[in-house]
Amino acid sequence: MNIPADLKYTKSHEWAKLNTDGTVTVGITEHAQDLLGDMVFVENPAVGRKLAAGEECAVVESVKAASDVYAPIAGEVVAANAEVEAAPEAINKDAHAAWMFTLKPDNAADIDSLLDAAAYQALVESEAH
Amino acid sequence: MLKQTPLNAAHRAMGARMVDFGGWDMPVNYGSQIEEHHQVRTDAGMFDVCHMLVVDVKGANVRGFLRKLVANNVDKLKLPGKALYSCMLNPEGGVIDDLIIYFLTEDWFRIVVNAGTAEKDVAWMQKQAEGRGLAITPRRDLAMIAVQGPNARARVWTAIPGTQAETEELKPFNAVAFRQYFIARTGYTGEDGFEVILPANEAEAFWHLLATLGVKPIGLGARDTLRLEAGMNLYGQDMDETTNPLESGLAWTVDLHSERDFIGKSALQSRDIHQQLVGLVLLDKGVLRAHQQVHTANGIGEITSGSFSPTLQQSIALARIPLGIAPGAEVEVEIRDKKLKAKVVNYPFARNGKALV
Numbered sequence: 001m002n003i004p005a006d007l008k009y010t011k012s013h014e015w016a017k018l019n020t021d022g023t024v025t026v027g028i029t030e031h032a033q034d035l036l037g038d039m040v041f042v043e044n045p046a047v048g049r050k051l052a053a054g055e056e057c058a059v060v061e062s063v064k065a066a067s068d069v070y071a072p073i074a075g076e077v078v079a080a081n082a083e084v085e086a087a088p089e090a091i092n093k094d095a096h097a098a099w100m101f102t103l104k105p106d107n108a109a110d111i112d113s114l115l116d117a118a119a120y121q122a123l124v125e126s127e128a129h
Numbered sequence: 130m131l132k133q134t135p136l137n138a139a140h141r142a143m144g145a146r147m148v149d150f151g152g153w154d155m156p157v158n159y160g161s162q163i164e165e166h167h168q169v170r171t172d173a174g175m176f177d178v179c180h181m182l183v184v185d186v187k188g189a190n191v192r193g194f195l196r197k198l199v200a201n202n203v204d205k206l207k208l209p210g211k212a213l214y215s216c217m218l219n220p221e222g223g224v225i226d227d228l229i230i231y232f233l234t235e236d237w238f239r240i241v242v243n244a245g246t247a248e249k250d251v252a253w254m255q256k257q258a259e260g261r262g263l264a265i266t267p268r269r270d271l272a273m274i275a276v277q278g279p280n281a282r283a284r285v286w287t288a289i290p291g292t293q294a295e296t297e298e299l300k301p302f303n304a305v306a307f308r309q310y311f312i313a314r315t316g317y318t319g320e321d322g323f324e325v326i327l328p329a330n331e332a333e334a335f336w337h338l339l340a341t342l343g344v345k346p347i348g349l350g351a352r353d354t355l356r357l358e359a360g361m362n363l364y365g366q367d368m369d370e371t372t373n374p375l376e377s378g379l380a381w382t383v384d385l386h387s388e389r390d391f392i393g394k395s396a397l398q399s400r401d402i403h404q405q406l407v408g409l410v411l412l413d414k415g416v417l418r419a420h421q422q423v424h425t426a427n428g429i430g431e432i433t434s435g436s437f438s439p440t441l442q443q444s445i446a447l448a449r450i451p452l453g454i455a456p457g458a459e460v461e462v463e464i465r466d467k468k469l470k471a472k473v474v475n476y477p478f479a480r481n482g483k484a485l486v
Contacts, residue, residue, distance in 0.1 A: 040437040
């Protein structure tokens, strides 16, 4: 399982990447796409929407099931990836490249509270048993 | 502890994602579920259906027993090997299970029932057969592998020398017993193919042999989208003991015209029918799922099975809605906080590799 060290993670299987301009880009993990299978629908939050940490804000649906996506940290949506909505299978091909939306965090330090790669690896392994 | 089929180790060796399916440890997909779906529509795939149960009914006048037991008319079974799809009803007209009956001889009929209902079915059959002197035998010593797709029959002919001569002329919904095999031209995909019943201890070798011939393993995920496109009901989802076949798109399997009495008949005859099972195609973007509400001009209905159709490249569903809503009508489906547009259509949605809507 590919769990890049430069990303942060949530218990609900989102990844979050701190960009150089201070914004945070969000997607679902490779592990999450592997569980869900072939993606056929993505619905992102609208640009400008203000999200609380842990708020339900997007949906991904595979052939098998629908799954909610949660905001890893609080912030305002500044970009949403229309390409992944048009071609949801991009998430299956490379979950860490197929970003969903970008947040401007309310507090820059909040991202530090998320899981690092080692902690997320441990979570995935614990769920496998 | 989950139950395992004789192919459990084979699934794991082939990289299957395994799930708890009604108490059975079954493969949901091996890789891409959509690729598995197309594999069956365009070439050949194989399904582990060993969790389903073969039940042999033997003795004098099995036919008389089945006339009473099931809603379809076994008198349609005139030639040995002929198969019949039917519901088995409770006295209230609810569906205990849907099953396939094969006529072999007047003192031997073979029934294949669903996995989740198998124990309940056998108990019900044994209760109804009391005093008839019949032997009702669950055959867990047998395995069943479905080989489906336009090239499926040819692969089976290569895998089992001698079968081509025995089964080439076999018409759909017919079966033949050949050596240790029972080969039926039936399936749950809307494609041509066979369901092969064989001794459980030969199943794994047969599975691997088919794999070497290019038949790909197909999981329960693709099995569900294939049967949904083919417009075939799934027991427990599209109908169960609380719904009757006339409101489940299965009126064609219920014989209310002959003199014959069967369990559930009087309940069906005295019941007012208010609902129908229809096909839906989603016009907006999203995915239809079971239990979503359907708003129609005549009231509210509910989706019974919904998914994404790999053949149509859009979402489709079966839904139980009020009578009087005809194909072509637009309805609205509640998905999360939105009402999305869908169109009522006749199903099947796809068969034999082609989209039909």
